[in-house]
Every structure is written in C-alpha cells, then in structure tokens.
Amino acid sequence: xxxxxxxxxxxxxxxxxxxxxxxxxxxxxxxxxxxxxxxxxxxxxxxxxxxxxxxxxxxxxxxxxxxxxxxxxxxxxxxxxxxxxxxxxxxxxxxxxxxxxxxxxxxxxxxxxxxxxxxxxxxxxxxxxxxxxxxxxxxxxxxxxxxxxxxxxxxxxxxxxxxxxxxxxxxxxxxxxxxxxxxxxxxxxxxxxxxxxxxxxxxxxxxxxxxxxxxxxxxxxxxxxxxxxxxxxxxxxxxxxxxxxxxxxxxxxxxxxxxxxxxxxxxxxxxxxxxxxxxxxxxxxxxxxxxxxx
Numbered sequence: 001x002x003x004x005x006x007x008x009x010x011x012x013x014x015x016x017x018x019x020x021x022x023x024x025x026x027x028x029x030x031x032x033x034x035x036x037x038x039x040x041x042x043x044x045x046x047x048x049x050x051x052x053x054x055x056x057x058x059x060x061x062x063x064x065x066x067x068x069x070x071x072x073x074x075x076x077x078x079x080x081x082x083x084x085x086x087x088x089x090x091x092x093x094x095x096x097x098x099x100x101x102x103x104x105x106x107x108x109x110x111x112x113x114x115x116x117x118x119x120x121x122x123x124x125x126x127x128x129x130x131x132x133x134x135x136x137x138x139x140x141x142x143x144x145x146x147x148x149x150x151x152x153x154x155x156x157x158x159x160x161x162x163x164x165x166x167x168x169x170x171x172x173x174x175x176x177x178x179x180x181x182x183x184x185x186x187x188x189x190x191x192x193x194x195x196x197x198x199x200x201x202x203x204x205x206x207x208x209x210x211x212x213x214x215x216x217x218x219x220x221x222x223x224x225x226x227x228x229x230x231x232x233x234x235x236x237x238x239x240x241x242x243x244x245x246x247x248x249x250x251x252x253x254x255x256x257x258x259x260x261x262x263x264x265x266x267x268x269x270x271x272x273x274x275x276x277x278x279x280x281x282x283x284x285x286x287x288x289x290x291x292x293x294x
Contacts, residue, residue, distance in 0.1 A: 024119045033237040035085040042078045058122030058197020064286045083287045087235035087244040096224030102231040102248040124195040124206035137225040141179035176216040234262045242288040243280050
C-alpha cells in the first residue's frame with residue numbers, strides 16, 4: 001500500500017509543473033463549458049498580440065473577441081475582453097489530444113486521481129494549400145531538441161535553406177516535438193511565437209515556446225490524436241445552453257443549419273432563444289454565449 005502511495009505522490013510531483021502555468025480545467029460529463037471570460041486593461045505600448053500570449057491565447061481568438069480594437073495599438077487603459085472560456089469539442093469519447101482547426105486550439109484530456117481534466121492551448125496551423133489534415137492519428141515519437149529536415153517543397157520556395165537545421169534559436173520546430181502517425185505532421189514549438197493563432201505552417205501544429213514543454217511532459221507515445229474542424233460547438237453549464245461560433249473561412253457549410261442539427265442531437269432545440277442563436281451565429285466571437293430561452 002505504501003508503494004502505491006509513493007507512486008501516486010511521485011506522479012503528482014512530476015505532473016504539477018506542467019499544470020501550474022497552463023490552462024488546465026476540470027469538467028464533468030454533461031457540463032462541457034470550461035473557463036470564464038475576463039477583462040484586462042491595456043498597459044502602455046501593449047499590443048493585442050502581446051496580451052494574447054500573456055493569457056495563453058492565439059492571435060485570431062483575441063481579435064475575434066475585440067473586433068473594434070486596433071490589434072497593434074489598442075490604446076493605453078482600454079478594456080480588452082479576454083476570451084478564456086471554451087466549449088469542449090464534440091468528440092466521443094474525449095480522450096488524448098483533440099485539435100479543433102476552426103478555433104486553432106488544442107485540448108488534451110487526461111485523468112488525475114479520478115478527476116477528469118483537460119489542458120487547452122492555442123496553436124498555429126497549416127496555411128492555404130498546406131492544410132493541416134483532419135483525422136485520427138497517434139503520437140509515435142517524442143523528440144527533445146529536434147533537428148528540422150527541410151522538405152524539398154520548402155527548399156524549392158526558399159533555396160537558401162540548408163537540408164538540415166540543427167537545434168537552436170533558428171530552428172522553427174522549437175525545443176520539443178511530437179511526431180504523429182501521419183509521418184510528416186508534428187506538434188512542436190516555434191521560434192516565431194507570433195504565428196500561434198494563425199495559419200502560417202506547412203501543415204504542422206505550432207505551440208508557444210512555453211507551452212510545448214508542458215504538453216510534452218504529459219503526453220506519452222501512442223496517445224490518441226483527433227483532428228477535427230468544428231466551427232460550431234454546443235454545450236451546457238448547469239441548466240444553461242451555450243454556443244461557440246468560430247469564423248472559419250475553410251468551411252462552406254450553412255452555419256444555421258449545422259447549429260440546429262447540433263441542438264437537435266443534444267435535445268436542446270426547445271430550450272434556446274432563436275434570437276440569441278442568430279446573434280451568436282452572426283457575431284462569431286469564438287466565445288461561448290448563453291442562448292438559453294430565459
């Protein structure tokens with residue numbers, strides 16, 4: 001019995017550094033809205049890009065939540081909405097890593113001492129023509145200080161690049177990388193943190209330099225990785241119904257029809273306000289909005 005106690009204690013000690021500074025939340029089945037929206041007063045010379053990183057948000061998230069502000073010079077003393085609240089992706093069962101391309105965010109589901117926990121982190125993804133693929137994958141390799149073997153397609157665009165970029169400040173893979181079973185797709189750090197929350201990669205998934213070591217520490221080989229594109233998510237918190245809508249130009253589907261189908265699937269059509277639903281679909285703030293009837 002003492003041996004198991006020591007093992008559990010050691011596990012907590014090893015995991016806690018990864019949890020201490022990252023967005024880790026507990027959740028229960030049936031209550032899948034996590035976090036809460038905050039406000040922040042802009043300091044002198046701060047940009048929304050800097051504020052986003054301070055709160056572990058991506059560029060697109062903070063811009064969508066504050067469309068009226070200049071992203072580079074919002075203005076000292078201005079109140080900024082910090083959208084640190086999310087509806088969990090609709091993936092059943094929720095396990096391992098789930099990446100939602102529409103909101104450019106990663107969710108890592110795990111259990112600790114019987115509690116269901118999820119870590120969520122902003123990401124950068126593939127740009128047009130180099131789209132990050134959707135599908136089911138697994139982590140097949142964990143790499144510390146990875147070397148970047150430059151693909152021929154990139155060397156054709158940038159012939160000045162060497163065949164291999166060794167670990168260091170010029171390596172675009174950052175300090176850690178997780179190789180997926182697709183082979184050429186990595187979840188990795190970056191030497192260009194401004195790319196988090198943007199479509200700038202050649203298909204890989206980028207994390208802030210301070211986030212990738214925390215995820216790397218928690219994830220093991222063979223962890224399931226599910227990549228989806230869900231611009232609309234529906235969830236509940238207590239008796240309230242929420243919808244989160246992201247503006248994803250890669251999606252040509254009818255947002256209203258998709259929202260209604262999701263609400264039907266969860267038997268929530270009769271308890272929502274159509275007026276609130278239309279407003280959420282129109283604003284597309286990427287923030288969970290209460291669309292309950294009363």
